[in-house]
Amino acid sequence: MNRFWAKSLAAQIIWFMLPILLLAQSIGFLVTADDRAAELREIALDEFVVRSATAAQLVDTTPSAYQDTLLNAMATNYSRFWLSPDGPGDLEAWSRDAWHRLHLPLRQGTSATPDAPSGPWGSGDGSDNEWGTTGSPVLESTNRTKDADWQPIELDSLDRPTPAQIVHLDDNYGAGLVARLSDGLWLNAAYAKPPKKFIWTSPSTVSLAITAIMLxxxxxxxxxxxxxxxxxxxxxxxxxxxGEQNGRIPEEGPDDIRRTAIAFNQMRERLTRFLADRTTMLAAIGHDLRTPITTMRLRTEFIADTEVRARLLDTVNEMQAITDATLELTQEQSVDEPTRPVDVAALVESICEDLADLGRDVHFAESGVIPYRCRPEALRRATRNLIENALRYGDRAQVSVTSSPAGVDIAIEDNGPGIPDKEIERVFLPFVRLEASRNVRTGGIGLGLSIARTVARAHGGDVILSNVPHGLRAVIHLPPIPGEFAKTEASDAA
Structure with a gap:
């Protein structure tokens, strides 16, 4: 799971898209919330004006003894109505009185008293409410829109329009209204609804969660x-x-992927054709060289001088060995052998047993079953070359095979003189020998390490040389097999 979130393409797309979604949704919520708030303010103000007009008509047609009771009955959680003999007068004083009445509880037939119980937003003194947290300031002009003033309007009526004045009490939904009735009294109306503190409502959160899941x-x-x-x-x-030849990959999908598949198929075909042409050419050269070498060997046999004849034959044999080794190296680079699952430990152990049967001092460290998909004959040749090199330059060879998440390592240690550090890379070049005599019997052709590295690199690995306290350590490192190859190995090993 950790690997999925750290390396998966799907996880990276999600991590890139979700913050963008959150930002877009937040901006959308802010924009829509502001538009919605503006619409709600307009609707609330229209409803408040209509309700005030209705209250004015009812009061005009109701006996004075029942007018206060009527207005108390018309009050809601967010509106209050009351009568006064005088007009609005000072707006600051009227605003304080309106906020005070809005904080009183809904109780039909009662008047505003300072010690009344808690109202819709808290206590009557404003000490515990959504508009403020300390005492009387909540009832003062801080709750009125700055620079607001009475604006004249007309309330619709059945017989005649009623002149009135309206003012915004705050930046949200608060409004105040006064209207002069036909009997000379003034109808006072106040409306205020606490603003919502958060725009993240339950529907918006659910919407965001559903969108995030779908995305x-x-x-x-x-x-x-x-x-x-x-x-x-x-x-x-x-x-x-x-070195596997699994054919062409499907050239399908989006244009970029399809072009990549086409390019890969073309590259694979060109590499295959190049290697085949080179192998054919070198094989032809080797075949053509055998004829003059055979001719030279025959003519050498007719030389009377025994010492000269022996030297010439040695030269001819060396030429023949070099030609054969060159063809062998070319065949290794052509990667003709198919891959298949094998037990690498058993393969290396069989090489050690064969050499031990010939009287060579080779010791293999038991390591259990180590399955791996490879070209077994090529890997056998590379391992044998390294073991024979160890025996050529030392008295014995210690061989082991280990498996880890990093891959499979075939290690060969000898007790020989080692290799100077500056020469370690150079010895992998074809025909390079550190043995100064250039004698084939003592120093070989100089292709053993080249062939071993060619085989290892054909498997995606490498050959690593390092000096140890009492000799040289050569390691054939084979990388782990990812994806489908690992599954194949597991099934074959089972």
Missing amino acids: SALAVLVARRIARPIRRLTAAVESLGR
Whole structure:
């Protein structure tokens, strides 16, 4: 799971898209919340004006003894109505009185008293409410829109329009209204609704969660669709790097992926054709060289001088050995052998047993079963070359095979003189020998290490040389087999 979130293409798409979604949704919520608030303010103000007009009509047609009771009955959680003999007068004083009445509880037939119980927003003194947290300031002009003033309007009536004045009490939904009635009294109306402190309501949160889930699912599907041809291409590249010929990969998918598949198929065909042409050419050269070498050997046999004849035959034999070794190296680089699962430990152990049967001092460290998909004959040849090199320059060879998440290592240690550090890379070049006599019997042709490294690199690995306190250590490192290859190994080993 950690690997999925750290390295998966789907996870990366999700991590890129979710913050963008959150930002877009936040901006959208802010914009829509502001528009919605403006619409709600207009609706609330219209409703307040209509309700005030209704209150004015009812009061005009109701006996004075019942007018206060009527207005108390018309009050709501967010509106209050009351009568006064005088007009609005000072706006600051009227605003304080309006806020005070809005904080009183709904109780039909009662008047505003300072010690009344708690109202819709808290206590009557404003000490505990949504508009403020300390005492009387909540009832003062700080709750009135700055620079607001009475604006004249007319309330619709059945017989005649009623002149009135309206003012905004705050920046949210608060408004105040006064209207002169036909009997000379003034109808006072105040409306205020506490603002919502958070725009993240339950519906918006659910909407965001549903959108995020749907977007994540879509990102997973898109990423899997994109990654499928990439995984196929990766497997094909790994296969080609190991010398397997698995044919062309499908040239399908988006244009970029399809062009990549086409380019890979063309590259594979060109490499295969190049290696085949080079192998054919070198094989032809080797075949052509055998004829003059055979002719030279026959003519050498007719030389009367025994010492001269022996030297010439040695030269001819060396030429023959070099030609054969060159063809062998070319064949290794052509990667003709198919890969298959084998037990690497058993393969290396059989080489050690064969050499031990010939009287050579070779010791193999038991390591259990180590399955690996490789070209077994090529790997056998590379391992044997390194073991024979160890025996040639030392008295014995210690061989071991280890497996780890980093791959498979075939290690060969000898007790020989080692190699100078500056020469370690140079000895991998073809026909390079550190043995000064240039004698084939003592120093070989100089292709053993070249062939071993060619085989290892054809498997995607390498040959690593390092000096140890009492000799040289050579390691054939084979990389781990990813994806489908690992599954094949596990099934074959089972």
